[in-house]
Amino acid sequence: MTFLSATLDRVKPSPTIAVTTKAAELKAAGRDVIGLGAGEPDFDTPQNIKDAGIAAINSGKTKYTAVDGIPELKQAICAKFKRDNDLTYTPAQVTVGTGGKQVLYNAFMATLNQGDEVIIPAPYWVSYPDMVLLAGGEPVAVAASLETNFKITAAQLEAAITPKTKWFLFNSPSNPTGAGYSWEELKALTDVLMRHPHVWVMTDDMYEHLAYDDFKFCTPAQVEPGLYDRTLTVNGVSKAYAMTGWRIGYAAGPEALIKAMRKVQSQSTSNPCSVSQYAAVEALNGTQDFLAPNNEMFVRRRDLVVDMLNAAEGIVCPKPEGAFYVYPSIAGCIGKTSSAGTLIDNDETFATALLEETGVAVVFGAAFGLSPNFRVSYATSDDALKEACTRIQNFCKGLS
Ligand SMILES: Cc1ncc(COP(=O)(O)O)c(C=O)c1O
Numbered sequence: 033m034t035f036l037s038a039t040l041d042r043v044k045p046s047p048t049i050a051v052t053t054k055a056a057e058l059k060a061a062g063r064d065v066i067g068l069g070a071g072e073p074d075f076d077t078p079q080n081i082k083d084a085g086i087a088a089i090n091s092g093k094t095k096y097t098a099v100d101g102i103p104e105l106k107q108a109i110c111a112k113f114k115r116d117n118d119l120t121y122t123p124a125q126v127t128v129g130t131g132g133k134q135v136l137y138n139a140f141m142a143t144l145n146q147g148d149e150v151i152i153p154a155p156y157w158v159s160y161p162d163m164v165l166l167a168g169g170e171p172v173a174v175a176a177s178l179e180t181n182f183k184i185t186a187a188q189l190e191a192a193i194t195p196k197t198k199w200f201l202f203n204s205p206s207n208p209t210g211a212g213y214s215w216e217e218l219k220a221l222t223d224v225l226m227r228h229p230h231v232w233v234m235t236d237d238m239y240e241h242l243a244y245d246d247f248k249f250c251t252p253a254q255v256e257p258g259l260y261d262r263t264l265t266v267n268g269v270s271k272a273y274a275m276t277g278w279r280i281g282y283a284a285g286p287e288a289l290i291k292a293m294r295k296v297q298s299q300s301t302s303n304p305c306s307v308s309q310y311a312a313v314e315a316l317n318g319t320q321d322f323l324a325p326n327n328e329m330f331v332r333r334r335d336l337v338v339d340m341l342n343a344a345e346g347i348v349c350p351k352p353e354g355a356f357y358v359y360p361s362i363a364g365c366i367g368k369t370s371s372a373g374t375l376i377d378n379d380e381t382f383a384t385a386l387l388e389e390t391g392v393a394v395v396f397g398a399a400f401g402l403s404p405n406f407r408v409s410y411a412t413s414d415d416a417l418k419e420a421c422t423r424i425q426n427f428c429k430g431l432s
Pocket of ligand 1: 071133134157207236269270276279280
């Protein structure tokens with residue numbers, strides 16, 4: 033349809049939302065569906081944070097605020113970066129948006145010109161390439177492999193850099209694999225970036241606090257201070273604080289970039305929700321005591337899912353360092369036929385057959401740029417996970 037913009041032809045709607053919608057439709061039709069597609073914690077926002085939001089409403093903090101965040105929140109964000117990441121920022125180097133998603137989008141809109149390349153390790157969060165395309169840039173996927181636990185190597189990064197590279201987009205722990213780069217692994221990548229001064233680093237640290245066992249989170253500007261002047265460090269409260277619906281994300285970086293991002297936001301959405309900003313101040317400044325018990329729960333669920341999926345015929349599932357996802361390979365299932373007669377010729381047919389034949393909703397790997405795999409979000413109850421993994425095991429047993 034010519035009325036719609038040509039730019040829109042370059043992007044696809046979010047496949048993770050498509051899976052959630054399809055699962056909801058089946059459920060509404062009376063099917064027994066277990067959704068392992070959603071990327072959000074299954075527990076509630078902590079009470080102290082909710083109370084801060086309620087207090088904000090009751091005290092009339094319900095008007096427009098400064099376009100990219102109230103001073104109190106910018107201060108809290110500066111304190112968070114110092115406390116958690118040993119990074120020093122002033123409020124003028126900080127921007128707050130309607131979720132990490134808007135902050136990433138603003139950054140691309142503010143910097144990309146036609147033909148500018150953005151290096152994105154695959155598998156990647158579904159929105160990255162499409163955001164780049166919407167902003168007129170070119171996503172350049174660099175495929176990690178199961179053998180390297182879904183992490184790219186320094187040699188791969190080096191080979192992907194061209195004179196047109198504008199950004200290297202980094203995400204650890206990762207959605208969709210949960211893979212987390214150690215200090216040494218990240219240092220190998222930052223060493224490459226130090227040799228290419230025209231490449232900027234956008235790091236999406238959304239899953240920072242969801243780090244397990246002895247894995248220690250680290251971020252590029254911390255590992256290589258030489259990159260500080262060309263790094264945008266993006267983070268948010270959605271995942272660790274169970275605040276997905278409040279829509280607050282933030283970033284810190286060079287002041288000129290932050291100013292440009294503010295300009296984009298000022299002509300699109302203006303300030304993020306005032307009430308949510310006050311709740312986010314409490315999230316960052318208040319107690320962090322609930323993070324550790326939540327992580328214990330996530331570790332238990334991760335181990336349960338990894339063990340049960342590895343026991344399924346044809347599936348290989350690495351144990352990731354963080355986030356709440358696993359990304360098993362189904363290479364051993366390809367070419368087989370399900371007991372209901374579906375030929376499994378790629379990961380999309382696997383996920384569709386799994387949903388239709390067993391009621392388990394997962395997202396197929398092609399959506400994240402690396403096949404044949406699927407993503408499981410284990411941010412749901414132990415009982416639901418056990419039942420879902422049992423159904424996956426039976427589905428795989430039925431393949432011939
Ligand atoms: C890697 C990654 N970055 C950013 C986001 C966006 O988070 P927000 O809810 O803050 O927009 C998500 C959400 O799924 C994510 O997985």
